[in-house]
Amino acid sequence: MTWGSAGNERTHLMASHLLVMLVFAALVSLVFAVLLKDEPVEQVRLGGLLFGAFVGTGVVLGWILFPFPL
Amino acid sequence: MGRKSRDSRRTRVAAEAGHTPSAPDSGRALVAMALAWAIPGAGHLWLGRRQKGVVFLLALPVMFALGLWLEGALAPFDPTQPLVFLAGFAALGNGVPYLLAAIGGLGEGRVVAVTFEYGNTFLIVSGLLNMLICLDAYDVGLGRK
Numbered sequence: 001m002t003w004g005s006a007g008n009e010r011t012h013l014m015a016s017h018l019l020v021m022l023v024f025a026a027l028v029s030l031v032f033a034v035l036l037k038d039e040p041v042e043q044v045r046l047g048g049l050l051f052g053a054f055v056g057t058g059v060v061l062g063w064i065l066f067p068f069p070l
Numbered sequence: 071m072g073r074k075s076r077d078s079r080r081t082r083v084a085a086e087a088g089h090t091p092s093a094p095d096s097g098r099a100l101v102a103m104a105l106a107w108a109i110p111g112a113g114h115l116w117l118g119r120r121q122k123g124v125v126f127l128l129a130l131p132v133m134f135a136l137g138l139w140l141e142g143a144l145a146p147f148d149p150t151q152p153l154v155f156l157a158g159f160a161a162l163g164n165g166v167p168y169l170l171a172a173i174g175g176l177g178e179g180r181v182v183a184v185t186f187e188y189g190n191t192f193l194i195v196s197g198l199l200n201m202l203i204c205l206d207a208y209d210v211g212l213g214r215k
Contacts (some may be wrong), residue, residue, distance in 0.1 A: 020140070020185065020188045023136065024188075024191065024192065024195075027129050027133045028195060028199070030125065030129050031125070031126065031129050031130065031199050031203075032199075034122050034125045034126070034205060035122070035126075035202060035206055040121075059177070069103065
């Protein structure tokens with residue numbers, strides 16, 4: 001996609017791909033778990049499952065795609 | 071169970087609960103949906119679902135703010151670029167935070183930033199999640215959940 005500007009360079013505290021993925025997975029899992037379940041125990045269970053699935057899939061896909069150049 | 075018997079059961083259950091399933095609740099559901107769009111979580115808070123409302127109220131604005139901080143862009147509504155148009159529509163799901171960011175000149179994005187696409191993902195997904203929350207608030211307002 002092509003939008004946005006090419007402004008001044010800025011250093012980022014959050015340049016770690018893994019950290020960004022973990023934060024993304026945590027927030028999306030939290031919202032889905034609370035949205036889909038009513039009981040706190042079920043929410044924690046579903047949230048943990050989703051978080052694990054997000055992170056596990058990301059790591060596995062990362063290793064599978066590792067040999068391919070961008 | 072057939073559709074007819076399911077509908078009649080739903081009507082009977084609603085009548086036993088002291089309200090009819092149709093028109094009177096739809097206004098409440100629409101208000102809840104509008105509130106949920108404007109301020110993530112507000113619809114659920116208004117309907118008395120405090121735990122869900124507080125989680126949405128915290129999680130989605132944080133996600134939106136992270137998207138801006140990661141130098142993602144609020145996609146323009148450009149019909150000549152269908153994917154960009156869809157991204158803009160998705161981000162619009164963030165409601166008032168989106169409008170404030172747009173008015174404040176935030177969300178211009180920086181294409182060369184290493185986190186540009188991450189930022190876009192946060193902005194788009196937070197908007198889409200809030201759209202799901204709007205639908206959930208509508209269902210709760212109707213008494214379906």
